[in-house]
Amino acid sequence: MSPACVFPLAIVMLGVPALLQAQDRRLTDRLDRATAAGVHQLMDSAKATGLPTEPLVQKALEGSTLGADSERIQMAVASLLGQLGRAREALGGDANEAELTTAAGALRAGLPPGALRRLQSLRSGRPLVVPIAVLTDLVAEGVPPEQATQSVLQLARDGGSDDEFVALRRRTQMERRGRPPGPTDRPALQPAADPPVDR
Amino acid sequence: MPVERDDGIRDELLQRVVTELRRPVRLDPSVDARALREIRRLGAAGRPRPAQRPLWLAGAALAASLLLAVLLRSSGDIPVSRVASTIVAPDASTRPVRLRLASPASSRVAVVGDFNDWDPGATPLRPTEEQGVWTVELQLRPGRYHYTFLIDGRRWERDPSEPRANASDFGAPMSVLTVS
Numbered sequence: 001m002s003p004a005c006v007f008p009l010a011i012v013m014l015g016v017p018a019l020l021q022a023q024d025r026r027l028t029d030r031l032d033r034a035t036a037a038g039v040h041q042l043m044d045s046a047k048a049t050g051l052p053t054e055p056l057v058q059k060a061l062e063g064s065t066l067g068a069d070s071e072r073i074q075m076a077v078a079s080l081l082g083q084l085g086r087a088r089e090a091l092g093g094d095a096n097e098a099e100l101t102t103a104a105g106a107l108r109a110g111l112p113p114g115a116l117r118r119l120q121s122l123r124s125g126r127p128l129v130v131p132i133a134v135l136t137d138l139v140a141e142g143v144p145p146e147q148a149t150q151s152v153l154q155l156a157r158d159g160g161s162d163d164e165f166v167a168l169r170r171r172t173q174m175e176r177r178g179r180p181p182g183p184t185d186r187p188a189l190q191p192a193a194d195p196p197v198d199r
Numbered sequence: 200m201p202v203e204r205d206d207g208i209r210d211e212l213l214q215r216v217v218t219e220l221r222r223p224v225r226l227d228p229s230v231d232a233r234a235l236r237e238i239r240r241l242g243a244a245g246r247p248r249p250a251q252r253p254l255w256l257a258g259a260a261l262a263a264s265l266l267l268a269v270l271l272r273s274s275g276d277i278p279v280s281r282v283a284s285t286i287v288a289p290d291a292s293t294r295p296v297r298l299r300l301a302s303p304a305s306s307r308v309a310v311v312g313d314f315n316d317w318d319p320g321a322t323p324l325r326p327t328e329e330q331g332v333w334t335v336e337l338q339l340r341p342g343r344y345h346y347t348f349l350i351d352g353r354r355w356e357r358d359p360s361e362p363r364a365n366a367s368d369f370g371a372p373m374s375v376l377t378v379s
Binding site: 026057063065101105127130133134136137139140141169173 | 311313316318319340341342343345355363365366369371375377
């Protein structure tokens, strides 16, 4: 083979695959090769469908730091990918990465997609991260999902600010932990005012 | 309109050029015969041999290819959209967030989470003047972050002042922080 052929052939053999497999160094540095490859494959799926990849990277790194095995890491990342997809179905294509990640957590907590859609329509263009996060936190605190949803939707309907949503969470936490709310606090959980949220 | 007039002039010019290019070229009838004679003469003299390239040239080409491939592979190691969820320099889009943990018996405390690539060495807490209390200030963009503290490099402990994460994929106690 003439030297003139060696150069382009080497580029084709080595360079092109390198370009095609753009990899995240954080993963290749900290995960074994098979796990990193599996996570990259899931990231490719996310990219192909327009979903954010950074939450997947963070989930894989979380697993690595906490000493999880390869299968568990890949399952967790795959599960998150599915939740992100469902979150986007609920919120639509305009939702940003933070909103999708937060909504994915809400769905995982057992909240119905319909609750997220209602919240989104009530917020009409205002950021969704805090209301969805508070909704999820209330459920994590042990508030039944329907009751938590009604309470958060009521505050959204009242035009509540992010700070007011955070205050709602604090009041609920205090009440549920047996600490009486302060004199200026209003009851944390509103009586149900909305029709049941569609699932 | 001036634009249409310009277009007309351009079309006419183009047409003239095309017509000129399509006109058959008349060749001297003896050209074919002379060309064949020359080909036969070269064939009888033997093929001209290409200049011998030294072997080192092939090696150099291969080395250059390998170097290029390594560079390409390096450039392929891109952090994918890490902007949204890492600790960043303060700017208009970030919020200062102070984490605080009372852990009197500890000799070192660090925090790992979605904001620092879960890197145990990235964000150590420093002891405060208050006995046994550790703290660190982060600059975070709006979003929701899972995190936990690492005590003395071997024990995980969640932040009691923030909500507990609804579920932990990997078994460690986890808190969740919402930045608005």
